[in-house]
Amino acid sequence: MAITTDTVALNDWEAIGNIDEIASGKRRNTRLLGQDIIAEMDGDRPRVFEANANGGMGREHPAQVLYGHVWTTLGTPVKPPLDMPEFLEDGRRLISCGAVTVRASPLRIVENFLDMSHFPYVHTGILGEEPITEVSDYKFEIRQPDDELWATECSFFQPQAAASADDGQVSEYMYRVSSPFVTVLYKTCPVVEGAWDLVGIFVQPRDEGVCDVHTFMLVFDDTSTYTDLVHFQHEIFLQDRSILENQLPVGLPLSPKFETAIRADGSSMLYRRWLRQKGLTFGTYRDNEDNRAA
């Protein structure tokens, strides 16, 4: 497909590559919202170009380095990328887990990330375990002026909540969706009392049904090796991948008439409503149209 006409999607900032991958002098040929793009570092300065028909550099788009990734936008941003002041805190480790391609709508990937009810079944023995399957009540809201979705006071019993966890614990969670394809969770740190560990996914939608998903962790953990932490995250994310790739329809239905058909999950319903109110169409299921996510 060609570049999307969905200005809501085009006007956001998206992460499009890990800074370590786009090493100085090395290009990343990739795709965003149906547009082939080329990312490269010019010294310390990231640059992103549209790829023209013969693979050369076309129009340049704004680019910046944030949170270990290169970000760009193909439209006119209405707000900056999310603010995560935790990245400035001493003692945290940033673990960039690399990108993984998933044949699914970016919206389904984010919605799955928000959903705690699948923990015991998909992440058995790690993020959940039968028979403890009930999701306790939690709060969810759209926060202004940043226009972000937050779910708070979430909790779940987890046999192995983090790479550093020796035993099960009841993890407290907060979920944050700062723009349709960018989400972070804040989770009880098993090591530092009162602190939150951050785990996030920057979903780079290549097309409506194909994404590169960049995952990171920002944690207090002096004992696990870097590789242990990457593998912990890979195991969890790849457990989700095969489920996500088999969800039908590919596009996420936003119409209210589908809400009764889905499980009664507050943050999921709010996410869909929030997307609908924005007028986002990219990655959605569009009834009676043949241009639905394929």
Added chain:
Amino acid sequence: MIELYDYVLSGSCYKVRLFLSMIGQDYQARPVDYYPGGEHRTPDFLDLNPLGQIPVLKDGDLVLRDAQAILVYLAGKYDAARTWYPEDPETQGRIAMWLSFAGGEIMNSSAARLHDMLFYDVDIDKVRAAAHAAFRVLDDHLTDREIDGGEWIVGDSPTIADIACFPYVALSGDGGISLDDYPAIRRWGSRIRKIPGFEVMPGIHAT
């Protein structure tokens, strides 16, 4: 203690993890930062395996590469009953034939998966077609075995041939390869999942 150079998403490492679990043998996993770190291409790792591939198994002074070779060793050394790699030459010959197939033709399914998941530059149509051709051969063989009352690739009980062939067949969906046309493979996969000690990996489900 047996030491396994391991990556949680590697189907080849999973062959070894799965077998060690089924024979109840303890080991120490040594995680390798395969992706995104590329640790398997570092000089230290290449000293261990000049092919730059995982898994690698260390047991005392012995260092082995290649999942199939590792299975042969572990079955010979740690399966006292010798059911996983029986000692008669004819059975060993048949098993070796399928071990080679597991490390050869079936690896087209791994290549498709690496392409679809982790950006490996391969001719995706070609490797998918080659994986389908391999699965056709395996499905036909398993069908023949079923007609003769056999449930496993070789012999009357599971062998390391089954363990070596299973992972990249079961992971084929990750590379966009459907098992819809291979009913005997799907039935065999269900039987493998019922072997005591069976464990999952991301992309391979318990049922």
